[in-house]
Amino acid sequence: MGATRKPTRCSIAPPDLLGRLAVEGTPEQREAATCALATSAAMRSQRAVMGQLGRRLNIRTGSLAGATLETGERLSVYDNQTQGRQFLPGVLVRGWEAPAVVDTSVNQAYDGSNATYEFYRDQFGRSSLDGVGMELVSTVHYGVGFDNAFWDGSQMVYGDGSGRIFKIGALTSAIDVIAHELTHGVTEFTAGLVYSKQSGALNESFSDVFGSLVKQHSLNQTAAEASWLIGEGILVPELGAALRSMIHPGTAYSGDRQPGNMAEYVNLPDNNDPRNDNGGVHINSGIPNRAFALAAIALGGHAWEKAGRIWYEVLTTRLRPTTQFDAAAHATIDVAGMIFGEAEQVAVHNAWKEVGVLS
Ligand SMILES: [Zn+2]
Numbered sequence: 492m493g494a495t496r497k498p499t500r501c502s503i504a505p506p507d508l509l510g511r512l513a514v515e516g517t518p519e520q521r522e523a524a525t526c527a528l529a530t531s532a533a534m535r536s537q538r539a540v541m542g543q544l545g546r547r548l549n550i551r552t553g554s555l556a557g558a559t560l561e562t563g564e565r566l567s568v569y570d571n572q573t574q575g576r577q578f579l580p581g582v583l584v585r586g587w588e589a590p591a592v593v594d595t596s597v598n599q600a601y602d603g604s605n606a607t608y609e610f611y612r613d614q615f616g617r618s619s620l621d622g623v624g625m626e627l628v629s630t631v632h633y634g635v636g637f638d639n640a641f642w643d644g645s646q647m648v649y650g651d652g653s654g655r656i657f658k659i660g661a662l663t664s665a666i667d668v669i670a671h672e673l674t675h676g677v678t679e680f681t682a683g684l685v686y687s688k689q690s691g692a693l694n695e696s697f698s699d700v701f702g703s704l705v706k707q708h709s710l711n712q713t714a715a716e717a718s719w720l721i722g723e724g725i726l727v728p729e730l731g732a733a734l735r736s737m738i739h740p741g742t743a744y745s746g747d748r749q750p751g752n753m754a755e756y757v758n759l760p761d762n763n764d765p766r767n768d769n770g771g772v773h774i775n776s777g778i779p780n781r782a783f784a785l786a787a788i789a790l791g792g793h794a795w796e797k798a799g800r801i802w803y804e805v806l807t808t809r810l811r812p813t814t815q816f817d818a819a820a821h822a823t824i825d826v827a828g829m830i831f832g833e834a835e836q837v838a839v840h841n842a843w844k845e846v847g848v849l850s
Contacts, residue, residue: 501641501642501672501675501686501694501695501698502531502639502640502641503639503640503641503662503668503671503672503722503734504527504531504638504639504640504656504657504734505734505735505768505773506528506765506766506768506769506773507746507748507765507766507768507773507774508656508730508744508746509524509527509528509638509639509656509765510524510528510764510765510766510768511746511766512524512656513525513528513765519655520655520656522655523636523638523653523655523656524638524656526636526637526638526653527637527638527639527650527656528765530575530576530634530637530639531639531641563624563626564586564587564588564626565587565605565608565619565624565626565627566587566601566604566605566608566626566627566628566629567583567585567586567587567626567627567628567629568583568584568585568597568600568601568604568629568630568631569581569582569583569584569628569629569630569631570582570584570594570597570630570631570632571630571631571632571633571634571648572632573632573633573634573635573651574634575633575634575635576634579630579633579646579648580628580630580646581630581632584597585597585598585601587626594631595660595663596631596632596649596651596660596663597631599663599664599669600629600631600647600649600663600669601629602666603663603666603668603669603670604627604629604647604669604673606666606669606670606705606708606709607627607666607669607670607673607674607705608627610670610701610704610705610708610795611677611701614708614795614799614800614803615800615803617677617807620673620676620677620679620680621676621680622680625676627647627673628645628646628647629646629647629648629649630646630647630648630649631649631651631663632649632650632651633648633649633650633651634650634651635651636650636651636652636653636654636659637650637651637652637653638650638652638653638655638656638657639662640662640663640668640672641672642672642673642675642676644679647669647672647673649662649663650662652725654727655727656726656727656730657725657726657727658724658725658726658727661724661725661726662725664724664725665706665722665723665724665725666705666706666709667699667702667703667705667706667721667722667723668702668721668722668725668734669702669705670701670702670704670705670706671698671699671701671702671721672698672702674697674698674700674701674702675694675698677697677701677806677807678694678697678698678806681806681807681808681810682694682697682806682807682809682810682811682812682814683811683812684697684810684812684814685812685813686769686772687761687769687770687772688761688769688770688771688772688775689775689815689816690812690813690814690815691761691769691770691771691772692771692772692773692774692775692776692778692779692816693776693779693810693814693815693816693819694772695772695773695776696776696778696779696780696783697802697806699721699735699737699776699780700737700780700783700799700802701799701802701803702721703717703719703721703737703794704794704795704799707793707794707795708793708795711793712793713791713792713793713794714784714787714788714790714791714792714793714794714798715788715791717794719736719737719738719739719784720732720733720735720736720737720743721733721734721735721736721737721743722734722735726744730744730745731743731744731745731747732744735747735749735773735776735777735780736749737777737780737781737783737784738781738784738785738788739751739781740777740778740780740781741777748774749773749774749775749776749777749780750774750775750777750778751777751778751781751846752778752781752846752847753778753816753846753847753848754847756775756778757771757774757775758771759771759774778816778846778847778848779816779819779820779846779848781845781846782820782842782843782845782846782848783798783802783842785841785842785845785846786798786801786823786838786839786841786842787799789838789841789842790835790838790839797827797831797835798839800830801823801826801827801830801831801835801839802823804826804830805819805822805823805826809822809825809826810822816848817848817849820843820848820849821849823839823843824836824839824840824843827839
């Protein structure tokens with residue numbers, strides 16, 4: 492499994508947006524964005540240390556209490572009580588099959604994780620993120636007004652939002668955000684896509700694909716009915732409607748730089764500037780995102796039945812950590828023909844042609 496790989500360090504707030512608000516925002520936005528960036532960076536270095544330690548001791552890398560958290564149950568939710576990273580996972584507030592509590596964030600984290608678990612199990616026969624029943628651990632109320640949510644390599648962590656970037660309480664309210672982050676776990680245990688440039692944009696795109704599918708499934712929407720927005724309604728209204736639009740990349744929030752075609756691919760360095768986003772992983776993901784949405788709409792019906800099935804097979808069996816867009820595209824065409832047939836193969840090929848990845 493992923494012990495030798497660098498854990499995916501994904502948080503839901505687009506680093507490009509936080510980086511820009513930290514420099515160009517109002518004083519309130521600058522403060523909230525700087526705080527979110529600093530806290531996320533601190534979490535990342537902790538993950539790196541824990542990962543190294545885990546490898547050296549040959550134990551499974553996890554959160555600080557990772558090894559002792561495993562109870563053999565499906566999921567559990569903890570409260571950080573706004574104390575931050577020295578108090579992870581926090582206090583257990585709702586264990587598996589325990590009744591709903593008064594705290595809405597706790598119940599949303601519970602229900603979103605459960606819906607994601609059931610989606611992977613029922614649609615693809617997958618047992619949790621690692622395929623062998625890993626418990627889904629979530630922590631809510633992380634830090635004070637923290638404007639982010641992330642998968643830390645072993646558990647989900649949700650801030651409350653400051654009301655300056657994310658609406659207060661919004662980070663647990665979007666089921667596609669929860670499924671997006673948990674899918675980083677699936678990717679880590681399967682393709683292991685390196686979180687940089689094109690392979691990183693594919694990593695981001697697969698999270699948006701399955702994030703959106705879990706939401707569409709929960710609403711019983713067809714591909715034609717879906718909004719294809721990720722994180723709709725969680726930003727404060729003055730920043731925008733959503734974090735990403737899969738069908739119309741670049742239109743989700745003010746300053747959204749996502750291209751929907753290879754002709755507009757944004758070539759960025761992978762350095763420590765959040766505005767460069769690990770070489771544009773949340774930016775160029777717009778291209779494979781649009782290919783998926785176009786393929787799903789062309790294939791008709793529920794997006795998880797054909798397009799989702801193809802993308803799942805590709806993610807879990809066909810990719811390498813350094814796979815680039817064109818190789819991923821060819822893999823989806825190949826699998827479409829293998830599982831379904833020529834018509835499906837043509838639909839998938841056309842989608843990749845329309846976004847300029849294949850000719
Ligand atoms: Zn992500």
